[in-house]
Amino acid sequence: MDDVTRISALxxxxxxxxxxxxxxxRKHFPDQPxxxxxELGVCCTFLTEKLxxxxxxxTRHMRILADAGLxxxxxxxxxxxxxxxxxxxxxxxxxxxxx
Numbered sequence: 001m002d003d004v005t006r007i008s009a010l011x012x013x014x015x016x017x018x019x020x021x022x023x024x025x026r027k028h029f030p031d032q033p034x035x036x037x038x039e040l041g042v043c044c045t046f047l048t049e050k051l052x053x054x055x056x057x058x059t060r061h062m063r064i065l066a067d068a069g070l071x072x073x074x075x076x077x078x079x080x081x082x083x084x085x086x087x088x089x090x091x092x093x094x095x096x097x098x099x
Contacts, residue, residue: 001069006092009068014051015061019070021050022084034076041074041083
């Protein structure tokens, strides 16, 4: 993924907040009935509630982060769960440090 796409994905307050929350999901979200929050990720429903925005807007934000390679989306039944891809975020940090 190119740097512009990754940086653009983080250039939004809601998406940046999600990335921060996903770093420590147990600190920011309740336990989930459909899977372990550390293994599976955070349910989109919880992200929507915490952001206080419409589900479609949350989905759009999460799609941008996923397309940038910064989060992984996992579908489980009718729910989608999101987890940070720490290796990509570290790589982005290293790339930015090279500027």
